[in-house]
Amino acid sequence: MKPLKYHIPKLLVVLLSLISIVWNACSLKPVPNFAKDIAPIIHSKCSPCHHKNGTAPFSLMTYNDVSKRAKMVAFVTAKAYMPPWPADHNYSHFLNERVLSDFEKEQIQNWFKNKCPKGDLSALKYPNFENNLSSLGKPDLILSFQDIEIFNDNKDRFYVLKLPYQMNQERYVRALEFIPGQYQYAHHVNGHYLRFSDESNPFSGLMKTDIESANYSKEFMEMNLVNADGSIPFRVHSAVNYLPGAYGVKYPKGIGGFLMGKKGAFVANDFHFGPSRKHLIDSSKIYVYFSDQAPQRATYELMMGTNGVSEITPALIVQANTISKHVSKLTIYNDISILTVNPHMHLIGKSVKAYALKPNGDTLKLISIPKWQFRWQYFYTYQSPQKVPKGSTIVLEAIFDNTLKNPNNPNNPPKTISERFENAGASMRTTDEMLQFIITYMPYQKGDELIDLSKP
Ligand code: HEC
Numbered sequence: 001m002k003p004l005k006y007h008i009p010k011l012l013v014v015l016l017s018l019i020s021i022v023w024n025a026c027s028l029k030p031v032p033n034f035a036k037d038i039a040p041i042i043h044s045k046c047s048p049c050h051h052k053n054g055t056a057p058f059s060l061m062t063y064n065d066v067s068k069r070a071k072m073v074a075f076v077t078a079k080a081y082m083p084p085w086p087a088d089h090n091y092s093h094f095l096n097e098r099v100l101s102d103f104e105k106e107q108i109q110n111w112f113k114n115k116c117p118k119g120d121l122s123a124l125k126y127p128n129f130e131n132n133l134s135s136l137g138k139p140d141l142i143l144s145f146q147d148i149e150i151f152n153d154n155k156d157r158f159y160v161l162k163l164p165y166q167m168n169q170e171r172y173v174r175a176l177e178f179i180p181g182q183y184q185y186a187h188h189v190n191g192h193y194l195r196f197s198d199e200s201n202p203f204s205g206l207m208k209t210d211i212e213s214a215n216y217s218k219e220f221m222e223m224n225l226v227n228a229d230g231s232i233p234f235r236v237h238s239a240v241n242y243l244p245g246a247y248g249v250k251y252p253k254g255i256g257g258f259l260m261g262k263k264g265a266f267v268a269n270d271f272h273f274g275p276s277r278k279h280l281i282d283s284s285k286i287y288v289y290f291s292d293q294a295p296q297r298a299t300y301e302l303m304m305g306t307n308g309v310s311e312i313t314p315a316l317i318v319q320a321n322t323i324s325k326h327v328s329k330l331t332i333y334n335d336i337s338i339l340t341v342n343p344h345m346h347l348i349g350k351s352v353k354a355y356a357l358k359p360n361g362d363t364l365k366l367i368s369i370p371k372w373q374f375r376w377q378y379f380y381t382y383q384s385p386q387k388v389p390k391g392s393t394i395v396l397e398a399i400f401d402n403t404l405k406n407p408n409n410p411n412n413p414p415k416t417i418s419e420r421f422e423n424a425g426a427s428m429r430t431t432d433e434m435l436q437f438i439i440t441y442m443p444y445q446k447g448d449e450l451i452d453l454s455k456p
Pocket of ligand 1: 047050057073082
């Protein structure tokens with residue numbers, strides 16, 4: 001028999017492999033299955049858009065829905081292309097962030113690699129998107145715009161639409177949501193509210209004008225947006241706005257809102273339909289959510305950049321085949337509490353960032369979108385109001401890419417793009433550029449930082 005020392009290498013090998021077996025057994029995660037592990041992720045992070053009547057082109061709800069697209073689902077989640085959430089969640093946080101955690105992403109990958117096990121499907125409960133078009137739930141009142149024809153000539157169109165109404169009693173409005181009829185083509189709406197006097201007839205006059213028509217001013221006058229005696233009605237500017245991907249915002253009771261009179265109208269200013277090759281009908285709606293309480297804290301809007309209160313430097317002209325940076329700065333003269341922000345650019349936007357420089361030298365990070373996605377332009381609401389003390393400067397920085405490396409460049413070869421083409425009229429075509437930052441705020445009050453904006 002050989003002395004023990006000759007056995008040591010063999011023993012070591014045995015020992016090492018034993019350790020590795022035990023190690024593997026401990027770290028071997030159970031294979032995720034649909035019913036237990038995957039469905040909860042899909043139902044909370046995907047199905048709100050991917051359901052039968054949702055905004056996404058197909059449903060992701062049942063095992064069959066998801067398993068037949070498992071490869072694509074694994075791909076788009078690994079790339080963070082879905083769920084769509086362009087804001088960098090390491091820079092600042094918002095309510096209802098549509099992002100997957102690293103663990104959730106890993107679960108989806110493992111499930112796919114292990115050939116999509118079902119688990120116990122009989123125990124699975126499905127979410128019900130009863131009021132499936134809204135992010136705010138069942139509305140108290142639905143108002144419908146007149147049907148608008150979308151032509152198949154691949155041209156942008158811009159309208160002003162009037163949506164009159166009459167109610168038996170006045171009501172406080174807590175939230176509004178714009179529900180586009182044709183999600184793929186409704187590109188922008190700036191919706192104002194007009195409260196008419198009791199003698200007025202909101203239903204008189206034109207309901208629609210074409211902003212680019214030769215007779216625009218005449219048509220606009222004929223919309224009859226004044227009271228019976230010719231006076232200007234009470235007006236809420238930007239009462240309900242819409243951009244691709246946007247969803248409604250409902251603040252806690254008492255914040256924001258206004259009194260909706262017995263007679264009035266919503267006016268969708270600059271309702272922009274993007275180019276279409278299909279002939280379609282749009283019937284957009286406004287969902288109204290009432291409150292039994294008068295608003296206690298009024299909210300206001302600040303708009304930086306294009307058409308706004310702060311200049312863009314250098315001017316927003318992006319030469320063909322160049323990448324350029326543009327900045328806009330705004331000094332704040334009173335303490336404010338920011339509730340919601342919305343950055344807006346068009347097709348050659350590459351990235352955008354906004355922050356506030358406080359008088360004490362600190363920086364308050366507002367939002368960063370490292371990879372601009374034209375398709376997803378949310379109104380981002382903070383988890384609690386962000387105090388910006390007076391004397392702060394809000395800085396908006398954006399980069400535009402007018403080269404062919406930008407797959408969304410509308411021109412090939414690239415052409416110089418600016419805020420406005422000659423004869424563009426009042427509106428911006430998708431192929432023009434914009435840089436806007438819309439800030440919804442209220443004058444600061446002590447304790448605002450502690451308000452939880454997710455609480456109804
Ligand atoms: C905010 C709504 C929304 C959410 C949330 C959402 N999607 Fe989507 N998804 C869409 C829309 C809309 C499209 C169609 C493409 C587009 O318009 O950009 C789409 C497209 C897709 C596609 C097809 C991609 C392609 O290139 O054809 C896949 C796959 C997908 N989504 C998977 C998911 C998964 C998985 C989740 C959840 C982890 C998810 N989506 C969450 C709206 C959403």
